[in-house]
Amino acid sequence: xxxxxxxxxxxxVSALLVVIILSGCGITKKTLGLTRxxxxxxxxxxxxxxxLPPEYSVRPKKDLVENNQDGEYFED
Amino acid sequence: xxLGLIVSLLAVLTDQLSKLWIFDNISADQVIHLGGYxxxxxxxxxGVSFSMLNGHGLLGTICLSVAALLICAFLLYxxxxxxxxxxxxxxxxxxxxxxxxxxxxxxxxxxxxxxxxHYDGYHWPAFNLADTYICIGAFILICDELYHExxxxxxxxxxx
Numbered sequence: 457x458x459x460x461x462x463x464x465x466x467x468x469v470s471a472l473l474v475v476i477i478l479s480g481c482g483i484t485k486k487t488l489g490l491t492r493x494x495x496x497x498x499x500x501x502x503x504x505x506x507x508l509p510p511e512y513s514v515r516p517k518k519d520l521v522e523n524n525q526d527g528e529y530f531e532d
Numbered sequence: 533x534x535l536g537l538i539v540s541l542l543a544v545l546t547d548q549l550s551k552l553w554i555f556d557n558i559s560a561d562q563v564i565h566l567g568g569y570x571x572x573x574x575x576x577x578x579g580v581s582f583s584m585l586n587g588h589g590l591l592g593t594i595c596l597s598v599a600a601l602l603i604c605a606f607l608l609y610x611x612x613x614x615x616x617x618x619x620x621x622x623x624x625x626x627x628x629x630x631x632x633x634x635x636x637x638x639x640x641x642x643x644x645x646x647x648x649x650h651y652d653g654y655h656w657p658a659f660n661l662a663d664t665y666i667c668i669g670a671f672i673l674i675c676d677e678l679y680h681e682x683x684x685x686x687x688x689x690x691x692x
Contacts, residue, residue: 464681468674475581475670478600478630480643481659482577 536611536624547661548635554646570649575658576642597637598645600630618676625669627656632662 539656554574554680558564564572578592594621602626636643 464677468678470579471670471674473682474603475666476584477580477596478603478626478633479581479663480577480579480633480636481581481663482575482579482643482645483657483658501668510654 533612533620535617536614536620536627539621540628540631541623543625543662543665544632544635547629547632547665550661551632551644551646553638553642558646569651570647572646573648573658575645575648576640577641577645577658578642581657581663593637593641597634600634600637604630604634616676619673622669622673622676625665629662629665629669632660632665636662 533560543644554572558572558574559646560574562574566572580596592659607627607630609626611620614623633643643660645660645662645663647660648658649656
């Protein structure tokens with residue numbers, strides 16, 4: 457009796473496996489744009505090491521700094 | 533056997549005609565809304581159900597096609613031996629559906645799915661007529677098997 461039951465279960469599982477192998481239903485989320493596309497952690501560029509800018513010792517002219525009330529940037 | 537082959541042929545024909553219409557009339561990013569719970573879309577699946585075994589290239593396509601053809605050969609042998617009409621019909625549906633999907637794999641390298649059903653934002657994987665035939669055939673086969681088991685047991689109990 458037990459063997460017959462096992463054979464029945466095997467038959468049903470085989471039928472389900474056949475359905476899975478033969479059919480080809482596909483996930484639609486990507487097509488419909490429903491997948492979230494967040495940033496890829498591995499694709500983030502590593503930061504370059506901090507360096508001093510060239511001619512860092514050159515300071516802005518004194519009068520320009522004094523006139524810069526609004527904190528604007530002046531180029532020489 | 534003959535009845536099963538006719539059903540298989542009809543299944544392949546309707547499946548291929550529906551896919552041909554979708555292939556010619558629907559673009560890749562087009563979605564046709566059918567009411568609130570269904571869409572017609574164009575999805576290519578190189579794998580099996582639920583997009584499993586997807587993306588294995590030509591080798592995957594060949595393996596899946598060969599596996600499907602072997603299963604079809606077994607089902608044909610079963611259909612030849614079978615005497616019950618219901619089972620012959622079911623096997624015809626399964627073989628037809630399977631061949632419909634194999635034709636797609638050979639022609640395009642993937643199966644074309646276009647029926648998308650959804651509810652409350654949850655989408656069932658898109659499927660086609662071939663998938664429907666396979667599922668209906670297998671479902672009735674399993675139900676028939678379980679029903680026969682039930683009636684056999686009932687008869688046995690009545691005799692005792």
